[in-house]
Amino acid sequence: MQFTLFRRRVLALLATVLTVGVVSSLAQAEPLTTVRIGVATAGGGNPISWGGSPGSVARLNGWLEEEFKPDGVKVEWLFFKGAGPAVNEALSNKQIDFAYHGDLPSVVGRANGLKTRILLISGARNNLYVVTPPDSDIKSIEDLKGKRVSIFRGTNGHLVANNLLNAHGLQERDIKGINLDTGSAQAALASKGVDAAFGGPEFFKLRDEGLVRIAYSTQGQDPSFTRQAHLHVRDEFANEHPEAVQRVVDVFVRAADWASDEKNRDALFKLWARSGTPYESYVAEFANQQLAVRNSPLIDDFAIGRYKAVVRDALKLKLIRRDVSVDDWFDPSYLQKSLKKLGLEHRWTRFDVKGQPEPQAQAQGQAQTVASGSGG
Incomplete structure (x- = not known):
């Protein structure tokens, strides 16, 4: 009799676990209806946007909207006058799925328990x-x-x-x-x-x-x-909608490619000027700097090194109370798939921790120069 009672309890427990699993699977299987992207600036213009980042190219050209429109998925861009700290709050409250964010505020968010993954760099070496x-x-x-x-x-x-x-x-x-x-x-x-x-x-x-x-x-x-910015996503959203994350990254990489082309320099600055910051301001900000360096999406040693330095400095200044890991924060898998899919695996130079071209990248650049010169 005791064995029978024990068996009934075990079966009841298994039934409960299975039910919870089915409900959880159904919840995760719900179709995506909206992709929400938070931007750590008040922005300007109509539609509201910002400048100085490849991400804003995607915004102003409506490329994400085009990507998701066939599926009936709405894209929402939310701009925050409170910048990085306000974006952290929105991430914590699950009001946004992705965020265009600066290095320090995102480190503060991670130190406070926000679970995100950095997908790509979107605005490197910003001047102060x-x-x-x-x-x-x-x-x-x-x-x-x-x-x-x-x-x-x-x-x-x-x-x-x-x-x-x-x-x-x-x-x-x-x-x-x-x-x-x-x-x-x-x-x-x-x-x-x-x-x-x-x-x-x-x-x-x-x-x-x-x-x-x-x-x-x-x-x-x-x-x-210099200051770095990136696109990151809530872990929960990435786990539930990995395909959507890949599509967003594909669009951001496409925008980075366009924004890195020197033939587009004038058009790029005019596009960014629609955010309210004049064309001439971007001419001054990017003077004597290569677009492909500033607009590279690569998660290279320089980018990772800068975020580690931000963690160290934030601890020293007591802007955060505990150390945070960086290496496992970056998830380059989506970026790598995009680069391969779009044929951009060798589009951008990788930089070492000091911000100098990696030896292999320098050798490739020299080889390309020799090859182009010998064809004369």
Whole structure:
């Protein structure tokens, strides 16, 4: 009798497990209806977009919408004035599936338990500038000591700003740091509410209007003083919809290819200008820089090294409370499939941890140069 009772309980437990498994499978099998992409900027223009990234090429050309339209899947782009920290919150609340994100805020999100995987780089080596009113006596990083300086804390520019201060003998506590978003920083500079601001190419517009002056630029300097951005996806979404993830990556790689072609430089900047940042600003931001270097989607040693450095620096500055792993955060499998599918396996140069072309890539480039020269 006891054996019979035990058997009934075992059978009841198995039935419960099977039922839960079936319900779970049915839930995962539900068709995809919407792909939601969060972007860590307020954006601008109509439709709202942003510039300076291959991802915005896909957005402005409607390539993702074209990709999913035959299946009746809607693509939603959500823009966040609160930048990286706001995107982290949206990921945590499962309000978005993918995110265009900067290195520091995404590291902070990972340290706080967000489970995502980085699919590709989408905007590498972004420059940082120190901007002042035109009549300011600030000429260098050292001159920022004791000054009121706008820093958009928690964004990928925050850490580079700290590194620049450190490289010039200062720390953030040596300045009167004021946390302002991009729009507020521009207004504060114009009204002289701050003495200087760290920012990106959005300040070139004010410079060209005579309202500010660029006092310092990371352009052409050590690539460790640049900011990186990427596309990543929630683990849960990737597990449930791997095919959709592959299709999104395919489109982003296609956009990176187009944005890396020097023949498209003028058209690219005009396209990005639709976001509200003038064409001339992108001309200045990308001056003397190869599009294929800035717009490469590759997850190479330089990219991985920069994210490891961000983790170290964030720990040092107590922006995160625990170490986070990086190597298992990157998932290049989708990117590799896209490169092979699109015939782009040798499209971009891979860089080492210091930001220099890998020896093999240099050899290939030299071989191509010799080959093209011998055909004359």
